[in-house]
Amino acid sequence: MTKKHTIKDIAELAGVSKGTVDRVIHNRGKVSTKALEKVNAVLNEIDYQPNLLARSLKNTKEYHICIIMPDYNEDAFWLPCFEGIQEAIAEFSSFGIFIEPFFFNTNDVQTFINVNKKVLKLSPNAVLLTPLFYKETTKIVNSYAAANIIVSKFNNQLETENTKNFVGQDLFKSGRIAASLMKILIPKNANIAIIHIDEDFNNAIHMQEKEKGFRNYFYELENSSYQITTYSAKNADLKNKLRYIFNISKNLAGIFVTTSKTYKVAEFTKEKNIKIIGYDLLDENIRYLKNNHIDFLIHQNPKKQVYLGLNYLVEHLLFGKEIPAKSLLPIDIINAENLESYLES
Incomplete structure (x- = not known):
């Protein structure tokens, strides 16, 4: 039997979007010459009949x-x-x-x-x-x-x-991966800070899961005694919080930031030999990553x-x-x- 091709099938074969295929089939909207040629080539190859697609639709409701x-x-x-x-x-x-x-x-x-x-x-x-x-x-x-x-x-x-x-993403595993990277970067049994920025940690599952994964990784390591301390800070008071952290933790070697605001920590620590791992390809994070003030970013796409x-x-x-x-x-x-x-x- 001849396969009944859907718009999705045609889009994948032509390497274009489903919207582009729809516009070609129904002759509405603008389509580039290159895209038009690709879609028509597929339509000719599969001997496409428009009524076949109509039957595949559940209904015409909006x-x-x-x-x-x-x-x-x-x-x-x-x-x-x-x-x-x-x-x-x-x-x-x-x-x-x-x-x-x-x-x-x-x-x-x-x-x-x-x-x-x-x-x-x-x-x-x-x-x-x-x-x-x-x-x-x-x-x-x-x-x-x-x-x-x-x-x-x-x-x-x-x-x-x-x-x-x-x-x-699996945020627990994400936290474990951040911990495994941190272990590579810092001396054995060093001090580590986990920093949550801006959101209410007690009501923010995504922060909690990342921290759980991070701590779980180090907890499972044999013969280790890494000291991990968690801090929460509002963006407006972050610099004061970081000063406090450095005052009470002279041997701090690494910081794990659980949000995309990693650059705000890197801005404060760029003159210090502190390893930083955080999240997301924001322009500010990219700048500090290129300058090696941030060591790793986990891309959440x-x-x-x-x-x-x-x-x-x-x-x-x-x-x-x-x-x-x-x-x-x-x-x-x-x-x-x-x-x-x-x-x-």
Whole structure:
């Protein structure tokens, strides 16, 4: 029997987006000459018939997906997520998918509560959210479930009922990897500081999991007595906190920063022989990595996280595809030597 090719199949064969294939097939919107040639070549090869795709669609209903995430204007880590959302909007809008982002302040839990209340009133078909606040997320997810709204999560590995999917990294393993790198960098049984910046640690599962993994690695080492101390600091008071840390820990050899604000620690310690491991390819972090003031960054690939989360929801709504419960991304270790290959990609 002849295979019934979907738009996704054609896009993969042609090496273009699904949105591009849709525009070529239905003769709407702008398509580059190169992309047009690629798609037409595939269509001719498979003897594509438009009505075959129509039969593969679940229905012609329009769907509304809301994304709830931190404001990228307040924290640059989230800017790639917003870019991923824009790509998804461009790709899926022609399929009757309305994707709408909403933002909250990571330092103000009430903004998270308020924006979720607003989204709940809109009654979307699905919600993709960043569950930074454990207690509040658990409550709001139950409200979505009661309203028959599908909920998926990205970035923060929060275990809670009534959610379809998590896209992100295994944060416990991420912490263990950071610890294994730290062991290579510092003298045996040295002093190490774990620093959490800005967020409420007691309500921030992502910080807790990274710290648990980090401590677990050193706990399992035989014949070791590394001294690990945890500190939390607000961004505005970080320099005072760092001065305090150095005053009470004269033999500090390494610092593990659990957030993307690693550069703020590197700025303070750049004249000291302190090894630093942190997260994410922010411009400021990259600058200190190139100058060897940051030793390693763990790349969490936020853009891919949000795009995959949206893609799963779209394919579920359009084609009835099952959403995987968990999609764990690779834990990429970046240093000054391999940085350029990640920036180019």
